[in-house]
Each structure stands twice: as structure tokens, then as C-alpha cells.
Amino acid sequence: MKKIQLRTEIPGPRSKEVVALEQQHLSPGLQGFALWAGVAMAKGQGSTLTDVDGNVYVDLIGGIGVNALGHCHPRYVAALQRQAETLTVGSFTSEPRAKLVNEVCAMAPAGLDRLQLYSGGAEAVESALRLARHHTGRSEVVSFWGGFHGKTAGAAALLGTPARDGLGPLPAHATQIPYADCYRCPFRLERASCDLACADFARKAIKAQPAGPVAAVIMEPMQGTAGNVVPPPEFVAAVADAAHEVGALFIADEMICGFGRTGKPWGVSHSGARPDIVTLGKGFGSGFPVAGVLTTDAISRAKPWSNPSGASSSYGGNALAAAAALASVSVIREEKLWENAERVGAAILAELRRMQERHPFIGKVDGAGLFLGVELVKDRKTREPVDGKVMQQVYRDCVKKGLLAMSYSPHLRLQPALTIDAETALEGLAVLDEVFAELNRSGAWR
Template sequence: MKKKNVVLRTAIPGPRSQQIVAQEQRHLAPGLQGFALWAGVAMDHGRGSTLTDVDGNTYVDLIGGIGVNALGHCHPAYVAALTEQAQQLTVGSFTSAPRADLVNDVCGMAPAGLDRLQLYSSGAEAVESALRLARHATGRQEVVGFWGGFHGKTAGAAALMGSTSKYGLGPFPAGTTLVPYADCYRCPLALEEASCGLACIELARKAMKAQPSGPVAAVIAEPMQGTAGNVIPPKEFLPAMADAAHELGALFIADEMITGFGRTGKPWGVDHSGARPDIVTLGKGFGSGFPIAGVLTRDAISQAKPWANPSGASSSYGGNALAAAAARASVRTIRDQKLWENAEKVGAAMLAELRRMQERHPFIGQVRGAGLFLAIEMVKDRKTKEPVDTAVMKDVYQRCVRRGLLAMTYSPHIRLQPALTIDEDTALEGLSLLDEAFRELDESGRWR
């Protein structure tokens, strides 16, 4: 496929990138994302779905800031909104026109019945607030999360992290129970999807009743799990979990950080299943790069005290005028252009191409996608589903970067969540570069 976007001027990483990365690493503390470290490049500017490094090399960006970059790099409406607002008012707790507009815009497109919004500066902060709200509204303490879940790295959110990533981080706050999520490719019950009868739903329902040490305040779930590898559960799963929560007298929290605002081909991740959340957490594409997050809920729930007391739900940076202006531009562009329709269209083309790639490469165990929320599962053997080694994923990633493609890889997944504005030609150009890297890996045999 002819490369329309990729321009390679130097070896990667180039000399200027190497210099800047070395300068940064002299004092920057450890803990950056692995794929950023593996690339070894320093970026200079971005436009749409491309990034250009300081050496002049231009890449197709299918990472999209891990779903943050909803509008694409430097979208004109977004740049104009930030530029104008930065010259008028940036911080402060007082009411501002951007914040007033934003809360009305979001509530106008929110899942049914959710008409109150509080604003924060990070996803984890919003999740912590949602947990407090649920506890205050119900008078209960216990929270149920899911295996494979990710809701942030602060103490309460990290307690809900359903993976080994939290090893060594505890002790965590008490009152957390984790139950199976419907990851059907790697079924937690080792069953086959076609014949399992969704047994994980019944197990999760029973566990919600049997394991907590007291009455449950909330059940929190991602409509589709991002960090677990862009996992897409059967449509029956989420409504069943919401029903289970309500049977227990608990609230159902949908964490829409990555699935909200059109990412999955519909305005909200819950729209695929019809699940009715009581609380929704927002982030990532909400601000299209500017740090802003939120908690959506019903009016009656929002009145719960002490959450509803003065300063009970506030945040130093939450909803400041500059952040609100950025999010307003993001939300209005997504809404007015119905970018979820582009996500559905381009995502379908990408998924079709990924399926063709799966036929060519024996190490692709599964491809999956909903809109521009896609993933590739990498395996040594399709029958056993044994994951490929992390070293193989690093090798694939670096082969992609050297070709001019940025695609998020970590064992055993490749996650693709580009800007909602990406066009089909750019998306398929990126996948053609991934296919080239796969052909090299296939020939080397290193994946076995």
C-alpha cells in the first residue's frame, strides 16, 4: 500500500530524539509507559492521526494517547478554543461560561436519566469520587469490581484493579470484592463461548452475594475493558451485572473513561447492551488531551451527603475555565459531527483487514473490535492460546516504529484506539505497516 502519511528521514530513533531522551532520563523518575520507552523517540508536533518527531520522521498514530486523543492532534476547533480561553480566564472555582456550557452539553447527551455532572482533573480522581458518592447515597461500604478491570492508580481505584499489576502496592482500603468478567477468548471458567451459557454471569452474581463482608454499595464495571486488552463482553453481560447490583440494593457504576464519547461506534459503551447505569465516570476523550474527568449521575443520587455538602465533591482543578473550554470543544465536535459514526465505519474497515491478517499469520489468536476500540491477541498456539512472550511484543512494536507506525503493544495484546477523526486510508495505511512487521516476525519464527 502506498504510504501517504509516513515520512522517514533518519534511522529511528534519530540523533535529536536520542539527545532529548537522554536529557530527560537524567532526572525523570522511572515508571513511564513501556511503549513510550521502547520507542525512544521525542515528538515535535502532531496533526490529525500523525505524529512527527524532532528528527522529522512522521508516523501514523493508532495509539491515540490510549484513547485520549478523540479529535486528533491539534484539531482546529480545539486549538481555537484553548487559545481564546487562555487569553481570558484559566483557573478558579467561580462559575464560568465554559463550565456552564459543558455541564449542559454533557447532560444533554448523557445516558438516560443522568442529569448531574461534577468535574475533576483525572480519571482516578473521578472514580474515587464516584465510589464516595455511591457509599454516601446507599449508606454502605462494600464495592464489587471485576477481574481484568482498571480504574486508576489511587488507593481506592487500585484496590479494584483486577490484575497482577497491583502486586506490592497494598495494603488497599477494605471493602472490595472482585468477580469474573466475561473475557470469552480467555474464559475465566475455561469454557467455550458457544456452549457456556454465560456461566460467568451466574458465578459473578453468586460471588457478589457471598463474598463481600457487608451490604454492597456499588458494582463498578467498564462496558468494555481497556487495559485488559480491549476486551468486549457479550451484550448480555453488562445488563445482567446491573441487574445483580440492583437486586442487592446497590448502585451500578459504568466506567466510561475509554468507551465514552463515541469511541466504540456509539455515543456510550453502555449503548451496545442497553445497560442502565446509576453513575457514569468520564475521562480520556472527554477533554481530547486536556486533563479533565467527570462523574455523571441522577439528581436524587447527587444530593447524598456528605458528598453534596459544600466542598464535599469539589476538586482544585476540576472544571476550571481552561479545562472546561477544551472539553466543551471536544464534546461539541464529537456531538455535532457524530464522530461515533466515523468510528463505526472506519473501525469496521479496520476489523475486516485485521481478520484478513489473521488468516495470514498463525500467531494471531483473535481480533476484536467495536468502533475504533480494537485489539489483536498474540499467541504461540491458537489451540492452547499460550501468549507470546513480552520480548516478542517489544520486537513487533519496534519493527512498527521503524516503519512509521505507532500501535500500543504489551503481552499478549496489540491495542488500537486512534482518533475518532481518522480516515479509512490512514487507518489502513497503519495496518499495512503492521502487516509488514508481522511478515518479518512470521519469517523469523521468533513468536513460537
């Protein structure tokens, strides 16, 4: 039974009213895909969203990796309802928080058994940076081209993209080095013969490029904002080793690729890399704003991070947030949702590769589990990216046909709920294929 149901033009009359009402006083800067769609949502179920006009869409955006359990998962809803009736705020110990820290540490990468909780990803990254600096007594941090770790000052200093332009002045002691994006290799090499030159460069750069001894090397084991980029697993392991060689901590930012997203419990699970600190978010709370910092017992004792109030947050780990995260992590772990991610992700990837054969502007298709990326190009040989206006039009055309799939030049990113079934996912891809066919006929991508 098809999930997509279109009752009005998109956006419909009621959506136009609600969006106009919001825009009267909402500050600029909302996420681009939300603005381009122009629709107001009323409810969600699983991997579908229904707008205020009754139009039903297949959702392959998944809250940019936030919606791990799907919209309104019954266990998640029940947990929030129960907790909202008893206790919602405060820093005192609660049963949901006590259970949550143990549940997360039972699933954590080996050796990580201490968890501190926060309300957002950037806040967790900032805390992880402080912890690394307190533990090592050093200041310098190394991050990667294409990386994204948040928009607060310390996290923004780690940005490896032009998005940092105009954000300054940013804190010092941050160095960016090339990431292993094999489709757009910074060294212009081919993976078959490169001998992983990027890893060799990273090892040398971590030793020589920063202004002083390195406290931490932070990386996304798979990069999200850069276009859902999956590096060779050997690269991640080599970077972790290089960090440890200079006495630095290796921080794995698992905001997007953690909790089963990539077909394994963690992004680092693909490489065998040993992180000293892991930052958590997005699918951690399946929609509730909750994030965390995972580390070892020894590292967590660094002062002043470990002093009373030294690592705390007013909202972090409140009873309502803990109940939401506990429901999310429990379902992911008990149902081994990474296995569904691996299975359905393989079906999506196979279909995308078939589409690549039909549409000459599809340059790259790659992914791991339900972390998938497509790049559109004007020419497969030169890999010149398509114009941003083309990607916006692709996105809008998909929305009008009932598909929500995140796109910005030259990337199309798919990160649906970990509970999605193959039939729903392929129904969404059928819409994307139709939009691509229209783009192919028009020649507008050239």
C-alpha cells in the same frame, strides 16, 4: 498520499538528544511504549505525529483513547487559545463550564443529569466510590478481573490484575469477580454453549462474596487495559441488573469506551444497561486533563458528598479545562463521531481478520468501533500467549517503520482518533502486516 515519512533512522539523532536530556532527572515509571520507542515528538496533526527529526508516524495509539479529535483539531485549538487569553483557573462559575455541563448531560445516558468535574480519571473514580457509599450507607464495592480504574489507593484496590501486587496495603471492602473475556473464559467454556455462565456467577457472587452489603458494582463496559476486551452485551446488562437486585449502584467506568469510541455514544449503549453513575475521562478532554462523574439528581444529593466542598476539586472544571472539554464534546456530538468510529473501525477489523488468516500467531481479533484488540499466541489451540519480549520487538519494529501501535504481552491495542479516515488507518495496518510477516518468517514468536 502516504502519511508516513521517514527521514532518519529511528530514533533519530535529535530524538536521542532530547530523550537523554529528559532521562537525566525524570523518575522511572514512564509508560512502557514511550520508553521503548525512544523518540521525542515535536508536533501532531490529525492521526499523525512528527518527531523532532522530522519523521512522520501514523498514530494508532491515540493517547490510549485520549486523542478523540485527533492532534490539533482546529476547533479545539481555537477554543483553548481564546480561553487562555481571558481566564484559566478558579472555581467560580464560568461560561465554558456552564455550557459544558449542559452539553454533557444532553449526551448522557438516560436519567443522568448531574455532572461534577475533576482533573483525572482516578480522581473521578474515587469520587464516584465516595458518592455510592454516601448514597447507600454501605461500604463494599465489587469490581472485575482484568479491570483497571486508576492508581490511587481506592481505585487500585479495585484492580483485577497482578498490577496490584506490591501496591498494598490497599483499602478493604473491595471484591473482584470474573469478567466475560470470552477468548480467555475464566470458566473454560465456549461462548456458543456457555449459556453466559459468567453472568450467573456474577449474580451469585455479588450477593454472597463481599463481606457485607454492596454499595456499588463498578465495571468497564469494555475493558481497556486487559487488551480492549469486548464482552457479550448481555453480560453487562446482567451485571447492572444484579447490582440493582441487591440495592447497589451500578457504576459504568466509561473512561476509555465513552464519547463514541466504540461506535455508539457510550459503552453501555451496546447493552441497554442502566448505569446509576458514569465516570468520564480521556476523550472527554481530547488531551486536556479533565474528568467527570455523571449521576442522577437524586443520587447527587447524598451527603456529605453534596455538601459545599464535599465533592469539589481545585483543578476540576476550571475555565480552561471546561473550554477544552466543551470543544471536545461539542465536536463529538455535532459530528456524531461515533458513526465514523463504527465505519472506520469496521474497515480496520476486516483487515485485521484478513491478517489473521495469514499469520498463525494471531489468536484473537475483536473490537467495537475504534476500540480494537489483537492477541498474539504461540499456539491457537492452547492459546499460550507469546513472550513479552516478542511484543516489545513488534512494537519497536513498527515504530522504525512509522507506525505507533500500543503493544504489551500478549496484547496489541488500537484506539486511534475518532476522526481518523480509513486510508490512514489502513496505511498503518500495512506496516503492521509487514512486521508480522517478518515475525512469521523468523519464527521468533514460538
